[in-house]
Amino acid sequence: MDYLFNQIYRNPYLKQIIRKHLCSNVSIRVSIEYLINNYNYLSCKDYTLNICLGLEGLEMEDQYMALDEKYRNLVTELYVFQTMEPTKFSQLLQLLPSNIRHLNQNNSEIGQNCGPDLTELYLSLYFGPTTPLEKNMVPSTIKKLDLSGYHHTINQGVLPDSIEKITFYYNTDNLTFFNESVLPENKSKPVEIELNMLKDLEQRPVFNTKYNITQLYLRLGPTIEVDSNLIPSTVTKLTFAYLVVELKPNVIPHSVTDLELSDYNLELKVGSLPPNLKIFKSYYYNQPFEPFVLPNTLTYIELDSFNQQLDYGVLPTSLVTLKLYGYSHGLAPGILPDVPSLKSLALPSFDDTFSQDMIPSSLTLLHMRYTESISILPHFPASLKHLRLSNFNGNGHFLNQIPTHIETLDLIFSYLDSRGLECPLPQHLKTLRLTDSAPNSIPSQYLPQSLRKLVIEKDQLTFEPAYEGQECVYPPTLQYLGVYPQFKTGNLPKSLVSLYSSLTNVLQHFE
Numbered sequence: 001m002d003y004l005f006n007q008i009y010r011n012p013y014l015k016q017i018i019r020k021h022l023c024s025n026v027s028i029r030v031s032i033e034y035l036i037n038n039y040n041y042l043s044c045k046d047y048t049l050n051i052c053l054g055l056e057g058l059e060m061e062d063q064y065m066a067l068d069e070k071y072r073n074l075v076t077e078l079y080v081f082q083t084m085e086p087t088k089f090s091q092l093l094q095l096l097p098s099n100i101r102h103l104n105q106n107n108s109e110i111g112q113n114c115g116p117d118l119t120e121l122y123l124s125l126y127f128g129p130t131t132p133l134e135k136n137m138v139p140s141t142i143k144k145l146d147l148s149g150y151h152h153t154i155n156q157g158v159l160p161d162s163i164e165k166i167t168f169y170y171n172t173d174n175l176t177f178f179n180e181s182v183l184p185e186n187k188s189k190p191v192e193i194e195l196n197m198l199k200d201l202e203q204r205p206v207f208n209t210k211y212n213i214t215q216l217y218l219r220l221g222p223t224i225e226v227d228s229n230l231i232p233s234t235v236t237k238l239t240f241a242y243l244v245v246e247l248k249p250n251v252i253p254h255s256v257t258d259l260e261l262s263d264y265n266l267e268l269k270v271g272s273l274p275p276n277l278k279i280f281k282s283y284y285y286n287q288p289f290e291p292f293v294l295p296n297t298l299t300y301i302e303l304d305s306f307n308q309q310l311d312y313g314v315l316p317t318s319l320v321t322l323k324l325y326g327y328s329h330g331l332a333p334g335i336l337p338d339v340p341s342l343k344s345l346a347l348p349s350f351d352d353t354f355s356q357d358m359i360p361s362s363l364t365l366l367h368m369r370y371t372e373s374i375s376i377l378p379h380f381p382a383s384l385k386h387l388r389l390s391n392f393n394g395n396g397h398f399l400n401q402i403p404t405h406i407e408t409l410d411l412i413f414s415y416l417d418s419r420g421l422e423c424p425l426p427q428h429l430k431t432l433r434l435t436d437s438a439p440n441s442i443p444s445q446y447l448p449q450s451l452r453k454l455v456i457e458k459d460q461l462t463f464e465p466a467y468e469g470q471e472c473v474y475p476p477t478l479q480y481l482g483v484y485p486q487f488k489t490g491n492l493p494k495s496l497v498s499l500y501s502s503l504t505n506v507l508q509h510f511e
Contacts, residue, residue: 080105396423
């Protein structure tokens, strides 16, 4: 995003386009120290930047409340992770940032004095007793409300008419709290409801269809049958986190375009999946697919355990992303649809040889498995830019065959030590990701000297200097470094623009 800001924004026309379409709701999570040290940087940004601050513990709460107003007012998203004593919470409400847009905390009594820009409110009420919400407790500016662990009925007039979406998380099998609530009615556009029932339902659920339930998460007990009257016809995203009964044809509403069957492992029939489905995910499903079972509207398929032989005509030609993490059977040319839409393919368990005609010609990302039997890289299409290698052992001959049009490489190593990394990576690479399977020690000369972006997903990894007295082990072209919080970076190159902590989302910039 800063590359866009510094390079492309110099063109006023492009600046307006990018600001409108790409730079809205960009979020970074920062520390209090970072707010203070980088005030000038954060206060001059001219795109919509959400600055998120999390208050973890009493010490951070006190530090925040002691902050100068100009630092507090940089924050647009505030997370309070502990339930605060009422008097202290009231003091916190008086010290909310003037531009706050999102508040996530554990106290239900918010009130109306939270500023005009607060549009998102997340109440996590799992711990300790909660009192029912009353009128004027929820600010009248709120458009998006998340209620987690709120086990009360909502009375008429309690929630403001400004609300556009409500997300419920119920850790109970009782739908009464939801069904008997009186929610705002927006005449121009119905309030969007996301309903998550986190506990197994032992009785058939009956939903209040007066409300516009668009997202539904269910765990159905083994005696509950799924029929055409179970799921409301307004649902577009449906997750069965637990389902052991047969999913018969034509029981899921045609409105569903996003379906996840987490634990389901009974064979799907033609018509079991809704005809307008675009996204299909399943963790346990491992049954054969007959032709026409997968609708030709699907753009995204992700199956973790599926390992049945695929035949011609099974996979839809509408696919953009195909992830078959467990698939290890043969793939004859033509089984994978060679269509312009297919851009991303993941086959990390496939240990056979890729023939020249097997890989779709439009791919931009391929996740494949390295095996000792692969002595020559398959013929990669010129469109391929991103290669992700699983089970890699550091084979230098293999690396030297990576074509120059591949600019991004992810390495998931098999067990090896730094002696297996004698051959450096191809110099044309621009982005490199080293996962937590990487050796603890890697020679610094292993890194391409043209590298611009490096992501390290292992705290214990160190880079060995190429020679005694080497001050910086990173390539001189590196602009972005992503690490885990405990990673010891050492001296950073002068070219570095951004340092990112991938678990806490803390971003640091260098002028």
